Amino acid sequence: MKATGIVRRIDDLGRVVIPKEIRRTMRIREGDPLEIYTSGDGEVVFRKYSPIGELSGHAGRYADVLYRMAGLPVVVCDRDQVVAAAGVPKKDYLSRRITPQLEQLELSRRSYLRESASSPRIAPAEGIDKGACAIIPVIADGDVTGSVLLLGDDPVTEVQAKLAQATASFLGRQMEI
Secondary structure, three states, rough: OOOOOOOOOOOOOOOOOOOHHHHHOOOOOOOOOOOEOOOOOEEEEEOOOOOHHHHHHHHHHHHHHHHHHHOOOEEEOOOOOOEEOOOOOOHHHHOEEEHHHHHHHHOOOOOOOOOOOOOEEEEEEEOOOEEEEEEEEEEOOOOEEEEEEEEEOOOOHHHHHHHHHHHHHHHHHHHOO
């Protein structure tokens, strides 16, 4: 663990303020869930909670099936990073931070379908050149929790888009159970 040098006091209601600089760096937004861990030697650790991350095994299997059915590489992201991939080297994609473009698209709750070769390219994660031809938000309990992406330079077909939408819908429903 890395020390920040910042010290905060607990108020009379048991609250601690996480400094703005840390929230910005760690992409912690108002309303984001945090998991609390403790250790035997008195450490208390806050970790961002990712509902899709909890389902990363399932998300990986769904990504594999979608890759086989759609014939395009697949990436599944939570609100911060890639949690599953298929059809691409996993070591190059997993745990990479999503791009600001993808983050903004998720926040807008809109899908993106590449309609022509001249349509804008949206990279899924920082340091990745491959662009997405379909980006579908994963919505659980009314909140965007991540997205399902099909990667490629060609426009997405209607069947490929429907497969990605079904995968995103299914992941969202799994989180609601």
